[in-house]
Amino acid sequence: MTLLARLDRLPLSRPHYLLLLIGGLGYTFDGMDSAVVAFLLPSAQDAWGLSNGQLGLIGSATPFGFLFGATVAGLLGDRIGRKKVMMYALAFYAAFSVVAAFAPNYEVFLGSRVLAGAGAGAESAIIAPFLSEFVPAKRRGWFIGALAGFFSFGFVMAALIGRFVVPTMDDGWRIAQVITALPIVMLLWWRRSLPESPRFLLQNGRVDEAEAVVADLERRVERATGQPLPPVPESAAQPATNTAKVNLLSALRFLWSPAMARRTAVTWLIWFVITFSYYGFFSWIPTLLVQRGITVTKSFEFSIIIYLAQVPGYFSAAWLSERLDRKNTIAIYLSGSAVSAFWLSQMDTPATITLAGAVLSFFLNGTYAGVYSYTPEVFPTWIRATGTGLSSAFGRVGSILAPTIIGLSAASLGFGGVFGLTTAVLVVGVVCVVVFGLATAGRSLEELTEPAKEASK
Numbered sequence: 372m373t374l375l376a377r378l379d380r381l382p383l384s385r386p387h388y389l390l391l392l393i394g395g396l397g398y399t400f401d402g403m404d405s406a407v408v409a410f411l412l413p414s415a416q417d418a419w420g421l422s423n424g425q426l427g428l429i430g431s432a433t434p435f436g437f438l439f440g441a442t443v444a445g446l447l448g449d450r451i452g453r454k455k456v457m458m459y460a461l462a463f464y465a466a467f468s469v470v471a472a473f474a475p476n477y478e479v480f481l482g483s484r485v486l487a488g489a490g491a492g493a494e495s496a497i498i499a500p501f502l503s504e505f506v507p508a509k510r511r512g513w514f515i516g517a518l519a520g521f522f523s524f525g526f527v528m529a530a531l532i533g534r535f536v537v538p539t540m541d542d543g544w545r546i547a548q549v550i551t552a553l554p555i556v557m558l559l560w561w562r563r564s565l566p567e568s569p570r571f572l573l574q575n576g577r578v579d580e581a582e583a584v585v586a587d588l589e590r591r592v593e594r595a596t597g598q599p600l601p602p603v604p605e606s607a608a609q610p611a612t613n614t615a616k617v618n619l620l621s622a623l624r625f626l627w628s629p630a631m632a633r634r635t636a637v638t639w640l641i642w643f644v645i646t647f648s649y650y651g652f653f654s655w656i657p658t659l660l661v662q663r664g665i666t667v668t669k670s671f672e673f674s675i676i677i678y679l680a681q682v683p684g685y686f687s688a689a690w691l692s693e694r695l696d697r698k699n700t701i702a703i704y705l706s707g708s709a710v711s712a713f714w715l716s717q718m719d720t721p722a723t724i725t726l727a728g729a730v731l732s733f734f735l736n737g738t739y740a741g742v743y744s745y746t747p748e749v750f751p752t753w754i755r756a757t758g759t760g761l762s763s764a765f766g767r768v769g770s771i772l773a774p775t776i777i778g779l780s781a782a783s784l785g786f787g788g789v790f791g792l793t794t795a796v797l798v799v800g801v802v803c804v805v806v807f808g809l810a811t812a813g814r815s816l817e818e819l820t821e822p823a824k825e826a827s828k
Contacts, residue, residue, distance in 0.1 A: 374578075374585045376603050378569060379507045379815055383514070385595035386588055390505060391514060393565065394498045395521030396558050397461060401491045402525025403532075404468060404551045405433050406653070406678070408484070410533025414544035419477045427775070432481055434650065434770035436488025437495070441767060442619070444493030445760020449617040453501035453756060454567045456493060458559065464490025465555035472548035492767065496760040500747040504570040504755075505588070508815045512697055515747070516689025516740035523681035523736060530675040570752045570816070622757045626750075634749045635758070637807045641701065642746075642766030644800030645738050648708060648793050651773035652731060673725045680729040681736040688737035692744050698808030701741035702801055707734035709797035716790035748811040751820040 381387075412426050421429075440460065448456045467487035474480035499515055506514045532550060537543040566588070572581035593600055626635040684704075691700045711731035718724045750758030780792050811819055 374569060374573060374581055375815075375817065376605070377589065378505070378585050380601045380603055381507060381589065381592045382596060382601070383507070383510050384592050386591040387506065387514070390502055390565070391518055393558070393561055394502050395518050396554075397457070397494050397498055398518065398521040399525040399528070400551060400555060400558070401464075401495050402522035403529045404464070404487065404491055404525070405437075406526045406529035407532055407547055407551055408433055409653070410529065410537050411544045411547065414537060415477075415480065418544075419480075421477060425477060425481075429481060429484060431771055431775075432484035433488035433491070434767050436485040436490075437492030438764045438767035438771070440489035440492025440494075441496035441760045441764040443489075443760075444496045445757035445764075446617055446619060446622065448497045448500065448756030448760065449571075449754055452567050453497055453504075453571055454562075454565055456497045456756075457501060457565075458562060460490050460493035460497065461555055461559055461562070462490075464494060465552045465559075466490075468548055468552035468555075472545045472552070492763070496763045497756060499743045500750075500755045500759045501568055503744075503747040504568040504752070504816065508818075509813055510693065511748070512692030512700075512744045512812055513689050515744040516692045517686060519740045519743035520682070520685030520689060522739070523678070523685050526678045526681055527675070530678045534672060534675060574752050617754055617757050622754060622761065625754060626758060626761065633807060634809060635762075637803055637809070638746055638749060638758075638762045639765045640803050641742055641800055642762045643769045644796055644803075645705070645708075645735065645742060645769075646766035647769030647773045648712070648797055649735050649739070650770035651777040651793060652712075652728075652735065652790075673721065673728075676725055677728045677732045680732040684733035684736035685740045687733075688740035689744075692741055693812060696810050696812040697741050697745040697748070698804055698810060701738055701745060701808070702804045704734045704737035704741060705797055705801045705804065708738060709794050709801060712790045712793040712797060716788070716794065745808075745811060748814075748816060748819055749809055752816065755816075 408430065412429060415421060415429060416426055444456050444460060464487050467483045467490060471480055471483040471487055474483055499518060502518060503511055503515055529551075532547045536547050536550065540546065566584040567580070569581040569584045572578070572584065589600060625631060688700055688704055691703070695703070708731060711727060711734055715724065715727040715731055718727050746759050746762050747755055777792070780788055809819075
C-alpha cells in the first residue's frame with residue numbers, strides 16, 4: 372500500500388472541488404489582469420500623451436513579464452514547493468497591480484505592468500501542476516481543463532470593466548486596476564489552508580508530511596461522500612527520490628535528452644502555436660472591428676460577445692478530454708480554430724466578423740483547456756513544475772511576437788491575410804499533435820513518467 376495509490380483512488384468530492392475553486396480563482400484574476408490592459412491603453416495614451424510605439428510596449432509588458440514569471444515559478448516550484456510559489460506569486464502580482472494603478476508616469480506604469488505580469492505568469496505556471504498532483508487519473512483531464520476554464524471568467528470580467536468602468540468615471544482606468552488586485556487579498560487568506568503536494572513531499576523525502584496530507588484528504592473525502600473509501604489498488608510506480616536539485620541548465624539538459632526531446636518539442640510547439648494565435652487574435656480584434664466602421668464603444672460590446680464564447684469553449688473541451696484523450700481534444704480544437712480563422716479572414720461586416728470571432732474564441736480557448744491538462748502529465752514529478760513553466764514561458768514568446776507580426780502583416784496583407792497567417796500556424800499545430808502527441812487519459816502520473824524508461828514511449 373503506497374501513499375500515491377491511496378491518493379489516486381479517492382473519488383472527486385467537495386475537498387477536490389474546493390481546491391478547484393481556490394486554484395481557479397487565481398486563474399480568473401490572472402485572466403482579468405491580462406485582458407484588461409487592452410481597455411486601459413486609450414486612457415493611458417490620453418493621460419501621458421503616448422506614441423503608438425509606447426502603447427505597443429505596454430501591450431507587450433504583461434506577456435514579457437509572464438515569460439520570466441513562468442520560468443522562475445517552475446524552477447522554484449520544484450525546489451521549494453508548489454504552495455509557496457503560488458502564495459508568493461499571487462502577492463507579488465497584487466502588489467504591482469496596485470503600483471500600476473497609482474503610477475505617476477509612463478515609466479513607472481510600464482515597469483509595474485512587467486512585474487505584475489511576472490507574478491501572474493508565475494501563478495499561471497504553477498497552479499496546474501500543483502493541482503494535477505491531487506487528482507485521480509480517470510478525472511484529471513476534466514479537472515485541469517475545468518481549472519483552466521476559470522481564465523474565461525477573468526476575460527469576461529475584464530471586458531465588462533472595460534465597458535462599464537473605464538469610460539464612465541474619472542480615472543476609471545486606474546480604478547479598473549485596483550478592482551483586479553483587491554480580491555487577491557481574500558484569496559491569499561483563503562490559500563493559507565492549502566496543503567503542499569504530497570507528490571512533491573515524497574519526492575523530497577518528507578514522507579511523514581506527505582502521510583499527513585493524504586490522511587487528512589482521506590478523512591475529508593469520506594466525510595463529504597458519506598461512504599467508505601474505495602479499496603487501495605496495487606501501485607506499480609512511485610516518484611523517484613533523491614534526484615538532483617533543479618536549475619535551468621540541468622532542466623534543459625534533461626528536457627532535451629533523447630528520452631524526453633519528443634515530448635518537450637511537441638509540448639513547446641503546442642504552447643507556441645496556441646499562444647501566438649490567441650494573443651494575435653485578442654490583441655487585434657477591437658482594432659479590426661473599429662477599422663470595419665464601428666465605434667470604440669460598440670467594438671468593446673462585440674468584444675464581450677467574443678469573450679463570452681470562451682466559457683463553453685473551455686468547459687466543453689474539459690469534458691471531451693476524459694472521453695477522447697487530451698491529444699485528440701487538442702487536435703480537434705486546433706482544427707476548429709484553423710477553420711474559424713480562415714472563416715474570419717473571409718468576413719467583411721461587423722456582425723459576421725463578430726460571429727466568426729466568437730467561434731474562433733470558442734475553439735482557441737478549448738485548446739487551452741486541453742493543453743493545461745496535457746502539459747503536467749508528460750513530465751516526471753521532480754521536474755513537473757519546471758517542465759510546465761518552461762513550456763508556458765516558450766508559449767509567451769508567441770504572445771510577445773504575435774501583436775507585432777500580425778500588425779506588420781495587416782499593413783501588407785490586409786484583414787484576410789492576418790487570419791490566413793493564423794490559419795497556417797494552427798495547421799502546423801494540428802499536424803504536430805496528431806503525429807507526435809502522447810496519449811495520457813486514464814493513466815497515473817507515475818505510469819506516464821516513472822521510471823525513466825517510460826519517458827521514451
